[in-house]
Amino acid sequence: MLGPRGQAGSLHLSSSSLRRKWKWKGKGSALAFVLLLVSAAWLLVVFSRNCCPAHPDPDDMYGWYRVPHLNPNFSDWQRHGPNRPTLLPLTAGSNANLSLHNIVFCVAASAKLWPMRKEIVKLWWREGQMRGFVWLEEPARHDPAEHLPMVMVSEDVARLRYGRAMTHHTGVRISRIVLETFRLNMPDVHWFVLADDDTIFSTDNLVRVLSKYDPSQFHYIGGSSESHQQNLAFSYGMAFGGGGVAISYALAAALVGMQDECLEHYPELHGSDDRLHACICELGVPLTRELGFHQCDIRGNPLGLLGSHPIAPFVSLHHVDVMDPVFPGLAAHKGLQLLSKAMQMEPGSFLQQSFCYNQKQGFSFSVSIGYVVQVFPEILYPQNLQRAQVTFQAWNRKAGRREFDLDTRLSKSICWQPYLFYLDGIEAKKGDSAVITNYSRYGDIDERKKFWWCHYFPREKVITIRVTSQRLPWSWYQVPRRQCCSVTGLKDKVLDMKVGPCQPGEVIVP
Numbered sequence: 001m002l003g004p005r006g007q008a009g010s011l012h013l014s015s016s017s018l019r020r021k022w023k024w025k026g027k028g029s030a031l032a033f034v035l036l037l038v039s040a041a042w043l044l045v046v047f048s049r050n051c052c053p054a055h056p057d058p059d060d061m062y063g064w065y066r067v068p069h070l071n072p073n074f075s076d077w078q079r080h081g082p083n084r085p086t087l088l089p090l091t092a093g094s095n096a097n098l099s100l101h102n103i104v105f106c107v108a109a110s111a112k113l114w115p116m117r118k119e120i121v122k123l124w125w126r127e128g129q130m131r132g133f134v135w136l137e138e139p140a141r142h143d144p145a146e147h148l149p150m151v152m153v154s155e156d157v158a159r160l161r162y163g164r165a166m167t168h169h170t171g172v173r174i175s176r177i178v179l180e181t182f183r184l185n186m187p188d189v190h191w192f193v194l195a196d197d198d199t200i201f202s203t204d205n206l207v208r209v210l211s212k213y214d215p216s217q218f219h220y221i222g223g224s225s226e227s228h229q230q231n232l233a234f235s236y237g238m239a240f241g242g243g244g245v246a247i248s249y250a251l252a253a254a255l256v257g258m259q260d261e262c263l264e265h266y267p268e269l270h271g272s273d274d275r276l277h278a279c280i281c282e283l284g285v286p287l288t289r290e291l292g293f294h295q296c297d298i299r300g301n302p303l304g305l306l307g308s309h310p311i312a313p314f315v316s317l318h319h320v321d322v323m324d325p326v327f328p329g330l331a332a333h334k335g336l337q338l339l340s341k342a343m344q345m346e347p348g349s350f351l352q353q354s355f356c357y358n359q360k361q362g363f364s365f366s367v368s369i370g371y372v373v374q375v376f377p378e379i380l381y382p383q384n385l386q387r388a389q390v391t392f393q394a395w396n397r398k399a400g401r402r403e404f405d406l407d408t409r410l411s412k413s414i415c416w417q418p419y420l421f422y423l424d425g426i427e428a429k430k431g432d433s434a435v436i437t438n439y440s441r442y443g444d445i446d447e448r449k450k451f452w453w454c455h456y457f458p459r460e461k462v463i464t465i466r467v468t469s470q471r472l473p474w475s476w477y478q479v480p481r482r483q484c485c486s487v488t489g490l491k492d493k494v495l496d497m498k499v500g501p502c503q504p505g506e507v508i509v510p
């Protein structure tokens with residue numbers, strides 16, 4: 001099939017010269033000679049192509065793949081090299097004992113930003129316990145002392161058959177990361193998790209969430225955007241790449257067989273996640289929306305969003321370098337380190353929100369474990385406290401309630417805003433059944449409230465809130481329920497609270 005235009009052209013030329021020769025009367029032998037020559041040339045062209053495909057056309061990389069750039073020192077690679085047999089097929093029910101070892105992370109990155117972004121990956125990557133790769137468009141130095149995933153170089157998509165027609169090569173490259181990782185044939189892989197380099201993961205919770213699903217079936221798991229405009233532009237049925245996309249082994253295997261052909265149908269798409277979504281649509285697989293995956297398409301102060309986490313295990317947080325620092329008193333990266341420490345010490349209850357009240361004084365408390373305690377100067381029922389206060393803007397920089405794919409409440413005037421206590425310390429309780437988190441009072445908002453004579457939560461009495469919270473049992477994720485909270489004492493300006501399972505008959509009211 002290759003070079004048909006060249007052959008047709010030469011044939012056409014020959015046949016027109018043939019017609020001219022036809023007019024030359026009495027030159028039959030010359031004509032026969034020319035015919036012979038043309039046939040011989042034709043045979044030569046056709047059969048020489050078929051007989052000796054010694055050098056594959058470098059422009060025809062379709063169906064081929066290059067062995068990616070490997071760091072020979074990567075111990076995992078040495079243990080599970082490309083020639084080890086793949087566990088195939090998985091049997092039904094192989095989700096029963098899912099472990100971190102069964103997940104391979106495919107981190108999408110670019111050579112230019114990787115030197116900065118790797119600091120974010122370091123916050124959650126645990127070398128030796130996790131397997132995965134960072135996919136770049138060109139080689140980058142891998143320093144084993146940094147304990148990061150190994151760097152791999154993606155195939156050059158410009159050289160794929162459809163590549164030259166595509167303008168957004170990065171999107172095509174990243175949408176193929178799962179496919180390229182699949183082809184490495186690593187053993188015991190049940191899930192491929194596509195991640196961005198500016199995302200933090202709770203991998204413990206990821207294991208919990210994925211263990212609900214059977215990797216021998218087709219599963220496409222992730223989250224939508226918080227901004228309606230983004231969902232409208234892409235799709236409400238798409239797993240946004242930044243929040244992480246979990247693809248079951250079976251679905252990845254199906255993608256490998258069709259994705260390159262599928263991508264040819266969508267030259268106009270821009271992103272990698274919408275290209276992947278387009279192909280998964282061709283396989284007829286819907287999105288399973290898990291509430292712990294956070295694309296985090298917001299700008300500004302993340303307090304309202306992170307302080308109202310849904311009752312589901314926290315899995316991921318994207319755009320950590322776009323939003324304001326998570327703790328206003330700390331530099332952005334220091335804040336992320338503290339947040340990650342809390343996340344790793346007690347992943348189950350991390351960011352889980354519980355409510356308690358001081359009815360006499362008219363205060364409502366919202367505790368978000370590992371992040372913040374908010375003290376509202378009025379009695380608010382759970383139905384209201386669980387809504388996100390709009391402390392942030394949507395991705396399009398608008399902040400009306402209709403911009404968000406979330407339940408929200410507008411932050412009213414300063415007097416209705418909460419007093420804030422941000423995490424400043426965390427330790428495991430003796431015996432390890434509970435964790436103690438300390439939250440210290442944020443002065444800025446106090447000053448402003450004092451200035452306007454707002455309903456005052458006395459600073460002279462409380463400057464620290466100490467929360468003792470039970471670790472959540474592993475099975476909590478299957479039937480999640482909000483924990484109950486109570487105020488247990490006040491001494492030396494430390495207000496003590498307890499968070500744990502609700503007692504039979506207990507309801508969350510003032």
Ligand SMILES: *[C@@H]1O[C@H](CO)[C@@H](O)[C@H](O)[C@H]1NC(C)=O
Pocket residue numbers: 071072073142
């Ligand atoms: C592998 O390790 C050896 C010895 O530790 C070192 O000299 C070499 O540069 C390393 N290679 C790579 C690609 O990191």
Ligand SMILES: *[C@@H]1O[C@H](CO)[C@@H](O)[C@H](O)[C@H]1NC(C)=O
Pocket residue numbers: 093094096097
């Ligand atoms: C899961 O682990 C338990 C305990 O180790 C074992 O009894 C059970 O057979 C395992 N299930 C599967 C499907 O491997």
Ligand SMILES: *[C@@H]1O[C@H](CO)[C@@H](O)[C@H](O)[C@H]1NC(C)=O
Pocket residue numbers: 424425426427436437438464466494
């Ligand atoms: C929490 O606060 C209490 C009281 O101020 C203090 O004794 C304790 O050491 C703090 N713990 C942590 C982990 O910061």
